[in-house]
Amino acid sequence: MSTETAETTTTAPTAVLRADGLKVATTGGKEILHGVSFALTPGKIMALVGESGSGKTTAGLACLGHFRTGLQHTGGSILLSDSTDLLELSDAGRRALRGGSVSYVPQDPALSLNPAMRIGEQILEVLRVHGYGSTEAERRERLAGVLTDVGLPADADYQRRWPHQLSGGQQQRVGIAMAFACRPEVMVLDEPTTGLDVTTQALVLQTIHQLAAKHDVAGLYITHDLAVVAEVASDVAVMLEGDVVEAGSVKEVLYSPQHRYTRKLLNSVPDLAGRRRIGDVSAITGEHTVVDPDAGTQAASEPSTGTQPTGRRAAVSDRAPEPAAATQPATNDDGALLSVSDLRLAYGDNQVLDGIDLALAEGESMMLLGESGSGKTTLARCIAGLNDAYQGSVALSGNTLERGTRQRSADERHRIQYVFQSPFSSLNPRRTIAESVEVPLQMSGKLNAKQRRAKVQEALDQVRLGATYLDRRPGQLSGGERQRAAIARALVNAPSVLVCDEVTSALDVSVQASIIDLLRTLQVDTGMAMLFVTHNIALARHISQRLAVLQKGRIVDLGPTGDVLENPQHSYTRELLTNVPSL
């Protein structure tokens, strides 16, 4: 580890901030960081990469001399300009430093800006607190300057706006402007683009990159997204459970990774071109390994023919669809399993869905792609009957369905299943996994308790959670395991359509990879159709045969995945494709 950091510093000997053997522990004595070292150089951005719980945010906040409640500094130092140790400073000294020489950009701009304060005032406040400039006029000049720097209009009108009048990307740029206002030497950016759409993310990343290069600011970019790292950073340190396991330039680490954890992370990153196969996760996070010989052959086939599931396991699927139906799904709309026609939904003046026509054949997987606010979740919920305020029709095997789930027949309810976005919210924390998973069976009322438990166990086996999970509660499970349990609940009645609403967006990349792997295997095994709703276009080739692009309640592009990606018809799709960060 130490040799690697030495390497980075030799290229630019004047490190502006240097963490050396940083150790942080909980007040209970459990060590969170076991001696983390890195160095930041002016004009360059270093990325700190790791999964949830790896300690990357703790390390980032330590650069500001801050430790979250319950954590304390137990060893090592953070040197600013090779002279002052940040962690030895008094509280007053640290306060002066924060926002001045070292500044911080938090993850969610909507939470970090004061909603009752005009944005110009908020930036001015930072300048005043740090005594930037000698007169108010000087500070106002700086305010205009910094707004221009982050690519926002600097006129008085704009400065008088409230945070809610800005888009997410603009809010985040205001956050960056606040951090940048006092000309800091170091900026700590804590996942600043995680909540943003790809197009906005591209803009924000560009802003950060330009700022660092133009003003010689050193950046510490905390993220879990390796594709973003490739776009923005020049150096990278990979963290695993409180240790930096690999560090070096982006080229070295991302393209010839040495540590097996880095390799595993890289393997999990979804790839728009479909060259790599994601998944096949090694056991490093404790997630169950997905062993699926067929998935290998599938991924090995050419991307353009990736729409054709080749290695189908006929033995497992008793009601597997005709291969022909899966090969040419677009042609047989008449015999479609699920068809949505002219679906409309409006809340007041806000037209959320504006005439959606969609058909899903048996055994087909379709991705529904859209940014936040495009209406994708609303559409998914209308199909599942969770939202009954729509007009138009949803038909299953030719029979038009009632609008709400309670009006639909038990059989119709069984056949369409819905998996929720957040596994942290979709399972009742007071129920055991078995109790949660058996709810759909209980409602059908055909089986007794013993049969139900056997069925639940079967479903848990399908999602690769063993019988040991039956009597655990969600609090004892990791995010990925919870999502598997939620999928098991959807599978327990053997649905014909599985609607997955952003099921991986709350999960780490490696967990995402294993969930995607699982869903694909399940889809092939059971022959169910799947509607995979997501905002992440990079997953397209990994999950779906067809791709529908949703924008402002309309489907703007629809076709086989390969066709849409290689030959997008709509300008919106083209814009999305150009902005996707990639390795």
Next chain:
Amino acid sequence: MSIIESQPTTPEESPGTVAREVETPPGLFRRMLRQKQAKIGIAMTGAVVLVAVIGPLLLPWATGYTSTEFSGRPFQPDGVFGTDNLGRDILSRFLDGGLRLLIYAALATGLGMILGSAAGMLAAYQGGTLDSIIMRGNDVLLALPQLVFALLAITVLGPQGWVLVTVIGITHAPRIARVTRSAASAVITEDFVRAAEMYAVPRWKILAKDVLPNITGPLMVELGLRMTYSIAAIASLSFLGLGLQPPTAGWGLMINENRIALTVQPWGVILPVLAIAVLTVGSNLITDSLARASATVEESK
């Protein structure tokens, strides 16, 4: 400095999450018991409850008299604590007077909890018109002072046990309903309730199995608090002569009967006052620590 002070801590970002997810957090009661004040509260409440429960069984064996028997002349220092206004043994009346108070208080609290939590959950779950009707009805009930409402009902219906329990239960209900509604409305937005909805689980079952278990924390706190109020209300009504009726022994009634001789024979007042005070302070301590214990669960979520 707002940029520094605001740190977004998403659940999956804090390093402690992993450890927390693996260990089972100790249950609500175990966390409560870890606090010193909970132990003190349990000891205090336990002592009074013990006296109240065992007391009636000891009569007349322990004191030689039942609670309604005349042992001598009024306000004489006969026996351990003397005699009361009619010459009955104070200790016997004290030992016999607690259980009825506790049972009435418990029944009233239970009734209030059932009515209040059902109304609150229903209002939160259904929303819309029903929510408005329930909550505005609550406001009307809240506008009537608890004791005045009880006085009114008892004067009309007569001072009987069931009237006492029902009236106090009903006056508790709107307060409990408010707490329940706010706790439940946070749970109802969770996806697992939507999932149950999707599987067409009957609505009462969603409330009983998905919502109720997730709001037990605030409800337990409310339960403790309302229990204290019930005890106080029944004791006050008895004091005013509208609760337990003579010659039945009751702590509130004893205070009223014997207060005229406070300087001559103070035990007739001091004993019941002490018991009620210890009980109230004890149950408040328990409630407090329950509240703290359930707050730590909320935080760790």
